[in-house]
Amino acid sequence: MTDTNHGAPEAPVRESAVKTMTMAGAINAGLRAAMERDPKVLLLGEDIGQLGGVFRVTDGLHKDFGGDRVIDTPLAESGIVGTSIGMAMRGYRPVVEIQFDGFIFPAFNQITTQLAKMHYRSHGRIQLPVVIRVPFAGDIGAIEHHSESIEALFAHTAGLRICSPATPQDAFDMIQQSIFAPDPVLFLEPKARYWDKGDVDTDAVRTRLDDAAATADIGRARVARPGTDVTLVAYGPTVRTALQVADVAAGEGTSVEVIDLRSISPLDIPTVVRSAKRTGRVVVVHEAPTAHGVGAEIAARVGEEAFFHLKAPVMRVGGFHMPYPPSKFEHEFLPNLDRVLDAVDRLMAH
Amino acid sequence: MEALGPLSDNGLVRLLDADGTRVADPDWEPYAEHLTPEALRLAWRLMTLTRAFDAEATSLQRQGELGLWVSCLGQEAAQIGSGTAIREPDYVFPSYREHGVALTRSVDLPQMLTLFRGLEHGSWDPAQHSFHLYTLVIGAHTLHATGYAIAMDRDGLVASGNPDKDGAVVCYFGDGATSQGDVNESFVFAAVNNAPIVFFIQNNQFAISEPTTRQSRVTLAQRADGFGIPRVRVDGNDVIAVHAVTQWALRHARAGQGPVLIEAFTYRMAAHTTSDDATRYRTRADEEKWRQRDPIARLETYLDAIGELTQEYRDSVAAEAKALGKRTRETVKSWERPPMLEMFDHIYAEPHAQVEAERAWFDRYQQSFIDEGSHA
Ligand SMILES: Cc1ncc(C[n+]2csc(CCOP(=O)(O)OP(=O)(O)O)c2C)c(N)n1
Ligand SMILES: [Mg+2]
Numbered sequence: 101m102t103d104t105n106h107g108a109p110e111a112p113v114r115e116s117a118v119k120t121m122t123m124a125g126a127i128n129a130g131l132r133a134a135m136e137r138d139p140k141v142l143l144l145g146e147d148i149g150q151l152g153g154v155f156r157v158t159d160g161l162h163k164d165f166g167g168d169r170v171i172d173t174p175l176a177e178s179g180i181v182g183t184s185i186g187m188a189m190r191g192y193r194p195v196v197e198i199q200f201d202g203f204i205f206p207a208f209n210q211i212t213t214q215l216a217k218m219h220y221r222s223h224g225r226i227q228l229p230v231v232i233r234v235p236f237a238g239d240i241g242a243i244e245h246h247s248e249s250i251e252a253l254f255a256h257t258a259g260l261r262i263c264s265p266a267t268p269q270d271a272f273d274m275i276q277q278s279i280f281a282p283d284p285v286l287f288l289e290p291k292a293r294y295w296d297k298g299d300v301d302t303d304a305v306r307t308r309l310d311d312a313a314a315t316a317d318i319g320r321a322r323v324a325r326p327g328t329d330v331t332l333v334a335y336g337p338t339v340r341t342a343l344q345v346a347d348v349a350a351g352e353g354t355s356v357e358v359i360d361l362r363s364i365s366p367l368d369i370p371t372v373v374r375s376a377k378r379t380g381r382v383v384v385v386h387e388a389p390t391a392h393g394v395g396a397e398i399a400a401r402v403g404e405e406a407f408f409h410l411k412a413p414v415m416r417v418g419g420f421h422m423p424y425p426p427s428k429f430e431h432e433f434l435p436n437l438d439r440v441l442d443a444v445d446r447l448m449a450h
Numbered sequence: 451m452e453a454l455g456p457l458s459d460n461g462l463v464r465l466l467d468a469d470g471t472r473v474a475d476p477d478w479e480p481y482a483e484h485l486t487p488e489a490l491r492l493a494w495r496l497m498t499l500t501r502a503f504d505a506e507a508t509s510l511q512r513q514g515e516l517g518l519w520v521s522c523l524g525q526e527a528a529q530i531g532s533g534t535a536i537r538e539p540d541y542v543f544p545s546y547r548e549h550g551v552a553l554t555r556s557v558d559l560p561q562m563l564t565l566f567r568g569l570e571h572g573s574w575d576p577a578q579h580s581f582h583l584y585t586l587v588i589g590a591h592t593l594h595a596t597g598y599a600i601a602m603d604r605d606g607l608v609a610s611g612n613p614d615k616d617g618a619v620v621c622y623f624g625d626g627a628t629s630q631g632d633v634n635e636s637f638v639f640a641a642v643n644n645a646p647i648v649f650f651i652q653n654n655q656f657a658i659s660e661p662t663t664r665q666s667r668v669t670l671a672q673r674a675d676g677f678g679i680p681r682v683r684v685d686g687n688d689v690i691a692v693h694a695v696t697q698w699a700l701r702h703a704r705a706g707q708g709p710v711l712i713e714a715f716t717y718r719m720a721a722h723t724t725s726d727d728a729t730r731y732r733t734r735a736d737e738e739k740w741r742q743r744d745p746i747a748r749l750e751t752y753l754d755a756i757g758e759l760t761q762e763y764r765d766s767v768a769a770e771a772k773a774l775g776k777r778t779r780e781t782v783k784s785w786e787r788p789p790m791l792e793m794f795d796h797i798y799a800e801p802h803a804q805v806e807a808e809r810a811w812f813d814r815y816q817q818s819f820i821d822e823g824s825h826a
Contacts, residue, residue: 146657146658146660147657147658147659147660149659149660150659150730150731151658151659151730151731152730154658154725154726172659172660172664173664174626174629174664174665175588175626175627175629175630175657175660175665176629176630176631178631179629179631202586202587203587203588205587206630206631206632241517241568242517242518243517243518243565243566243568243571243586244571244586245586245587391804420793420794420805420808420812421797421802421804421805421808422793422794422797422805422808423571423797425793426565426568426569426570426571426793427517427568428567428568428569428787429787429790429793430568432790432793432812433793438819439815442815442818
């Protein structure tokens with residue numbers, strides 16, 4: 101993967117530093133690197149120790165770093181996040197794993213009323229560099245509460261940064277940058293993409309781990325594929341879908357640009373608007389219900405900043421206003437290839 | 451095994467020894483007196499059917515017919531022993547592993563699998579069975595159970611003067627769940643409201659991979675003390691003792707004496723779910739040790755010893771178990787996915803503009819494929 105916009109100084113990539121990894125493997129390697137770099141980095145969560153997490157993202161870390169740094173917590177999410185806040189006050193960098201998206205809610209209070217607000221309330225005296233890793237979104241055929249897209253619920257809360265990698269390279273880089281950035285970060289891992297593979301340069305990020313660089317990088321979108329007719333804005337699990345759409349559309353003579361947002365809070369609006377001004381057509385694709393969602397915010401911002409360049413209204417393709425349905429329905433609930441292509445076709449009619 | 455912690459034998463009520471010998475315990479005997487050989491045979495039959503169903507569901511998951519299965523293997527005595535002490539108008543709030551209790555509430559077991567096949571989120575009518583839907587968010591239902599119990603009390607279903615008409619709530623949850631804030635809040639609410647509720651903890655020694663020692667330094671029963679809730683710790687693989695303590699707890703709650711907490715100490719013989727790999731966190735030796743304490747075998751040994759388990763009865767239960775397995779298989783394989791539009795149903799009681807707009811859009815969208823297809 102060479103298409104991340106790190107803006108890092110051109111350093112010659114050493115051959116040995118590039119490895120093929122799954123996204124889960126890349127996060128694992130990123131956690132390991134962060135733990136080696138700073139003894140204050142602690143992992144906390146349910147079943148993350150000997151089991152290595154239900155998705156094996158922390159596999160082997162308990163063995164190598166011990167139970168004092170890879171901590172199997174009691175089964176209580178509010179407790180996990182709340183105690184992480186206390187530890188962060190003493191200079192630790194807790195990295196919390198919430199087992200599944202649908203189980204973050206016992207911690208909603210700690211995250212929204214405490215974690216997100218402490219810096220503001222203390223006039224910047226208290227920094228809480230807590231990272232909350234969440235396997236999120238659907239498409240794995242799971243039962244209830246294991247497929248939720250929770251980003252909009254948290255994006256409404258000031259004080260949190262929210263990002264989601266779509267490639268192993270970004271997963272490796274962004275988990276470390278989230279850990280070393282001074283603000284709390286909700287790190288959303290697209291669980292259906294855990295086993296997607298990609299090349300990972302394990303060296304490049306090392307010079308980008310100070311407060312300012314790390315924060316800047318996790319807030320930046322990237323153009324995952326350039327195009328001229330339609331802009332697809334995606335993040336996390338829908339980036340792959342958007343790239344597939346771009347392939348199919350290319351066969352039909354439509355040139356699709358895919359933007360991988362990477363960051364949900366803040367939104368990298370300049371990158372989206374630049375693209376919108378060129379193509380004049382924008383579709384936002386996310387798994388979360390479209391009503392009151394991230395796509396609505398993007399549509400509004402594009403409308404405000406690129407109105408006279410638009411050839412058609414900004415469209416959204418996403419989940420419906422309903423509880424995540426039983427898994428036999430999820431393919432149609434999700435913004436699948438057909439539904440996104442349908443939106444592209446309708447925009448091209450303008 | 452630590453001497454006093456949540457994985458110890460500390461204070462376990464036992465009426466049937468691990469080797470199937472009846473133990474005399476004057477304190478608890480009165481609550482087991484009514485267990486005639488016939489009642490015990492029924493318990494053995496229900497445990498055997500639960501296990502057969504569980505095995506069939508596991509195998510259906512392996513064949514790809516179910517997305518997931520959550521086995522209750524090894525917990526049959528805890529579930530059937532308690533479930534058989536429940537009667538109308540009691541009401542049950544299960545977590546998600548209480549298939550044996552479901553059987554005692556006359557839930558049609560094969561039907562339960564719609565949930566695990568990804569067809570619906572709730573598979574039965576709770577009111578019909580006085581058995582609430584499974585709740586997957588750990589501990590959330592303990593508060594619902596407490597509220598339901600408070601309401602039963604307000605509605606005159608407790609200490610009515612006619613003990614046969616009195617009811618209480620039984621709420622099931624696991625050892626891991628005891629760490630959740632919701633569960634601890636439910637203890638507080640139950641205690642201050644003197645709610646007619648029996649908190650039934652199945653301490654199966656694991657919350658996925660974490661042993662109960664990661665949740666508590668003391669037995670889970672001891673948790674109740676600080677809330678002022680009476681408690682009892684029982685050998686969860688002893689169906690007679692489980693039944694007796696549940697009987698006691700329910701009489702206590704139905705009589706208006708308030709909440710009770712039961713900790714049934716048992717063992718999850720299978721992995722957490724079919725997605726889990728238990729070899730990563732526990733030893734074969736440990737599993738083998740607990741296989742020796744199999745709850746069904748224990749009762750079987752006892753019934754055999756007192757000459758109350760004829761070959762004929764065994765054969766008939768075996769045939770029934772086999773038929774249940776076959777019906778489970780056939781039922782599951784016969785299910786078709788309902789029309790996609792049904793996913794828009796039941797989100798609200800009354801029409802909601804957003805939902806109706808999306809339903810209409812989806813209908814047109816689906817239709818466009820059919821139209822396209824008919825042109826081709
Ligand atoms: C709030 C919440 N957090 C995490 C989970 C994931 N999870 C499912 S089952 C489980 C362990 C539950 O252990 P226990 O309460 O002992 O019940 P058991 O599964 O052993 O019956 C966990 C952590 C969940 N379902 N809900
Ligand atoms: Mg358990």
